[in-house]
Amino acid sequence: MTREEMIRHARQVLSDNDRGTYTVPTKGLYPFQWNWDSALSALGFSHFDEPRAWTEIETLMAHQWDDGMVPHIIFHQPDDGYFPGPEVWGTGREVPTTGITQPPVAGFAVRRILDRARDTGLAAEKAKALLPKIHAWHQWFYRARDPQGTGLVAIIHPWESGRDNSVDWDDAFKRVPTEDVQPFTRRDTAHANPEHRPTDEQYKRYIWLVQKFRSLDWDNTRLHDASPFRIVDPGFNAILIRSCQDVADLAARLGMDQIAAESRDMADIGIAAMETLWSDRMGQYLCLDRSIGQLIESPSVGGILAAFAPIPKDRAAALAQRVMTLAKTCEYLIPSHDPGAPDFDSLRYWRGPVWLIVNFMTANGLERAGETVAAERIVTDCLRLIETSGFAEYYDPITAEPCGGAHFTWSAAMVIESLNTCELAA
Numbered sequence: 001m002t003r004e005e006m007i008r009h010a011r012q013v014l015s016d017n018d019r020g021t022y023t024v025p026t027k028g029l030y031p032f033q034w035n036w037d038s039a040l041s042a043l044g045f046s047h048f049d050e051p052r053a054w055t056e057i058e059t060l061m062a063h064q065w066d067d068g069m070v071p072h073i074i075f076h077q078p079d080d081g082y083f084p085g086p087e088v089w090g091t092g093r094e095v096p097t098t099g100i101t102q103p104p105v106a107g108f109a110v111r112r113i114l115d116r117a118r119d120t121g122l123a124a125e126k127a128k129a130l131l132p133k134i135h136a137w138h139q140w141f142y143r144a145r146d147p148q149g150t151g152l153v154a155i156i157h158p159w160e161s162g163r164d165n166s167v168d169w170d171d172a173f174k175r176v177p178t179e180d181v182q183p184f185t186r187r188d189t190a191h192a193n194p195e196h197r198p199t200d201e202q203y204k205r206y207i208w209l210v211q212k213f214r215s216l217d218w219d220n221t222r223l224h225d226a227s228p229f230r231i232v233d234p235g236f237n238a239i240l241i242r243s244c245q246d247v248a249d250l251a252a253r254l255g256m257d258q259i260a261a262e263s264r265d266m267a268d269i270g271i272a273a274m275e276t277l278w279s280d281r282m283g284q285y286l287c288l289d290r291s292i293g294q295l296i297e298s299p300s301v302g303g304i305l306a307a308f309a310p311i312p313k314d315r316a317a318a319l320a321q322r323v324m325t326l327a328k329t330c331e332y333l334i335p336s337h338d339p340g341a342p343d344f345d346s347l348r349y350w351r352g353p354v355w356l357i358v359n360f361m362t363a364n365g366l367e368r369a370g371e372t373v374a375a376e377r378i379v380t381d382c383l384r385l386i387e388t389s390g391f392a393e394y395y396d397p398i399t400a401e402p403c404g405g406a407h408f409t410w411s412a413a414m415v416i417e418s419l420n421t422c423e424l425a426a
Contacts, residue, residue, distance in 0.1 A: 001386070001387050003419055006383070006386060006387075006415060006419065007415070007416055007419055007420075009391070009412075010044065010391065010412035010413070010415045010416045011044075011048060011412070011416065013391050013407050013408070013409060013411075013412035014041065014044050014045060014409060014412055014413060014416075016407060017407070017409045018052075019033075019076070019077075021055050021056075021059045022038060022056060022059045022060070022074070022076065023037070023038060023041045023056065023409050024409070025037045025393075025405065025408060025409050025410065026393065026405035026406065026407055026408050026409060027407070028081060028191045028405070029082075029188060029191040029192055029393075029404070029405040030082065030405065031077075031079040031081055031082055032073050032074060032075050032076060032077075032079065032082065033059065033060065033073065033074040033076060034072065034073055034102070035060060035070060035071065035072045035073070035101065035102035035103075036072075036102045036103045036104075036105050036162060036357075037409060037410050038056055038057070038059070038060045039056075039057060039060065039105045039106040039108075039109040040105060040109065040357055040410045040413055040414065041056055041409050041410055041413045042054070042056040042057050042109050042113065042413075043109055043112060043113065043413055043414075043416075043417045044409075044412060044413025044414070044415075044416040044417060045413075046112075046113045046116070046117075047416050047417070047420050048416075050113070050117060050118060050119055050122070050123070051122070053113055054113070054122070054123075054126040057106055057109060057110060057130060058126070058129075058130065059074075060074070060106065061106065061130060061133045061134070063093070063095060063097055064133055064136070064137065065097075065220075067140055067144070067220055068136040068137050068139060068140030068143075069101055069137065069140050069144070069220060070101055070102075070104070070106075070137050071091075071097035071098045071099065071100070071101060072098050072100050072101050072102040072159060072160065073097060073098045074095060074096075074097050075095070075096040075097065076095065080187075081187050081190075081191070082187050082188075083184060083185065083187040083188070084184070084207065084210060088184075088207070088210060089210060089214065090214050091214075091218055092218075099210075099213055099214070099218040100156070100157045100159060100160050100213070101137075101141075101160055102159075102160055102162055103160075103161070103162050103235075103236050103239040103240070104134070104137055104138065104141070104239060104240050104243050105239055105243060105361075106130075106134050106137070106243065107134045107138070107242075107243030107244065107246045107247040107250075108239070108242055108243045108246050110126075110127050110130055110131070110134065110246070110247075110250065111246035111247070111249065111250050112246075114126075114127045114250060116421070124254060127250055127254065128254050128256070131247055131250060131251055131254070131256060131259060132256075132259065134243070134247055135247055135251070135259045135262070135263060138240065138243065138244050138247065138263065138266060139262070139266075140220070141153045141240055142266060144220045144221065144223070144224060145224055147224055147225070150232075150273055150276075151269040151270050151272060151273030152232045152237050152270065152273045152274070152276070152277070152288075153232070153236070153237060153240060154224065154230045154231055154232050154290050155229075155230075155231050155232075155233055155236060156209070156213075156223055156224055156227035156229060156230055157206070157209050157210075157213075157227070157229065158173070158202075158206065158229070159206065160236075161231075161233050161235075161236055161302070162236075163233075163235070163300070163301075163302060163336065163350040164198055164202075164206075164349060164350055165198040165199075165202055165348070165349050165350050165351060166298075166300050166302065166336070166337070166350045166351065167298050167300060167337050167341070167343040167344075167351055168231070168233070168287045168296055168298045168300050168302055169229070169231065170298075170343070171289070171296065172228075172229055172230075172231055172289045172291065172296070173202070173205055173229060175228045175229070175291070176205040176208055176209060176228050176229055177205075177208055177228075178201070178204040178205060178208060180208075180211075181204045181207050181208050181211065182207070182211065184203075184207060191405065192393075192403075192404050192405060193347075193403070195347060195348065196347050196348055196349060196403045196404055197348070197349060197404075198348075198349055209227065209229060212226065212227070213226075213227075228291065229291075230289075230290040230291050231287050231288070231289060231290065231296075232277065232287060232288040232290055233287050233302050234274065234277045234285035234286065234287065234302055234303050234305070234306040235301070235302035235303070235304075235305030235306055235308070235358075236302070237270060237273075237274065237277075237306075237309070238274070238305055238306040238307070238308045238309035238311070238365075239305075239308060239309075239361070240270065241266075241267050241270040241271055241274070241309040241310070242267075242308050242309045242310070242365075244263045244264075244266045244267040244270065245263070245264070245267040245309075245310060247259065247260075247263040248260045248261075248263035248264040248267060251263060267310075270309075271309065271310060271311065274306065274309065274311060276288070277295065277303075277306075278315065279295065279297070279303075282297065282299060282303070283318050283319075283321065283322045283325075284299065284303035284304055284306070284318070284319060284322050285302075285303035285304075285306040285315075286298070286303055287300075287302060287303070298337075298341075298343075299337065299338035299340075299341055300336060300337050300338070300350075301334050301335065301336045301337070301355075301358055301362075304319055304322060304323060304334060304362055305358055305361060305362050306319065307319045307320075307362050307365035307366050307369065307371075308361040308362060308364065308365040309365065310368075311365075311369075313369060313370075316365070316366060316369035316370075316371055317369075317371060319362075319366065319371075319374075320366055320369075320371035320373070320374035320375075321374075323362070323366070323374040323377070323378065324373070324374055324377070326338065326339070327377060330397040330398055331397065331398055331399070331400065332354050332381045332384065332385055332395060332397045332398075332400055333354065333359065333377060333378050333381045333397070334354060334358060334359055334362060334378060334397075335352055335353070335354060335397040336350045336351065336352055336353055336354065336355060336358070336394075337350075337351050337352045339352065339397065339398070346396045346397060346398050346399070347396055347401065347403055349394070349403075349404070352396075352397065353394040353395055353396060353397060353403055354381070354385065354394060354395045354396075354397045355393075355394045356382050356385070356394075356410070356411045356414045356415070357410050357411075357414055359378050359379075359381070359382050359414070360382070360414040360417065360418060362375075362378060363375040363376075363378040363379050363382075363418075366378070379418055382414070382415070382418060383415070383418075383419075384400075385400055386411070386415055388400045389401065389402040390402060390406065390407075391406070391407055391408050391411045391412045391415070392404060392405070392406055392408055392411060393405040393406070393408045393411065
């Protein structure tokens with residue numbers, strides 16, 4: 001497949017999943033607007049339709065809560081093909097949303113779109129309107145999810161991480177009860193192979209947390225301490241730190257000095273705090289189980305995704321080495337869990353498969369740090385996966401078997417972005 005053919009196919013995926021003012025990840029399996037999917041999809045649109053890219057992010061931010069939180073799903077239109085729907089969440093919004101959030105990549109996306117904008121006047125106008133909202137979201141994280149002021153935020157539900165069923169969560173997730181969970185019927189397994197999805201036991205715990213938070217009226221001043229699942233994820237924090245840094249740079253450029261200073265402070269404090277998650281023995285960052293104050297010795301991609309943030313050069317070099325070590329154990333980088341670990345599962349969602357969004361962000365961070373060999377291998381593997389298996393949701397890192405949803409928006413967007421901006425993909 002030539003570069004032009006790949007971009008043409010990717011654009012068709014975005015077009016097919018476009019709902020006018022927002023995109024769905026893929027038809028059937030995910031029929032609504034997802035938070036970080038949407039921001040990353042805007043990167044793809046920006047290469048051929050800048051106004052549409054801005055609309056994508058504007059639609060997402062239009063559903064920001066008064067306290068600054070941006071929900072992880074917006075239920076624009078009724079669709080009973082997905083569980084749990086708005087009736088389970090019960091957040092009481094005029095346009096229904098969930099009550100939890102997702103990795104805040106919007107700041108990174110806005111900075112990237114503005115940097116290369118063809119219509120600079122429109123881009124500056126759009127960015128100036130969006131930055132206060134994105135900044136308020138970042139402030140919300142440190143206020144609501146870092147109440148002790150550690151410099152690192154916690155997720156309180158696995159769905160917030162984007163890595164729903166990661167091995168990282170297994171031990172902490174055992175503390176989440178399953179009793180009193182209301183009966184439910186899953187919809188995801190009707191659209192995708194059940195062997196590729198989270199288990200029913202995991203789903204019961206997902207829903208227990210939703211029911212618990214709903215019982216507290218989605219009061220974000222209470223949810224952190226009330227959750228039995230409080231995990232500091234290095235990949236999640238790296239995305240937040242990178243977005244804070246990008247907002248700081250943009251705000252300074254646009255004359256928004258207070259936002260620039262506050263964003264810079266948040267990023268600097270976060271970068272310093274990331275050191276508490278580093279493991280010399282594992283050669284990567286690790287998650288922290290905040291409930292018990294212990295690092296989780298799980299060799300997942302979350303600790304490698306930390307390269308997306310402006311971490312110290314020696315840490316970036318170590319992560320590049322970690323990537324190249326993983327390359328000896330699989331055909332395609334980056335597996336979401338180490339293939340040498342006992343819990344590795346090459347087909348089951350975030351317990352082994354490759355995800356192009358994580359590949360893109362990790363390669364971007366490594367390239368910025370000067371670790372071009374590892375970054376180039378990651379980008380090359382992304383393109384090989386597309387050529388072999390199309391625009392799938394995720395892929396087996398050994399065989400390239402396409403898994404999950406097909407015709408997937410963010411996979412297509414990452415290909416468009418990489419082929420148009422990454423020298424390593426040229």
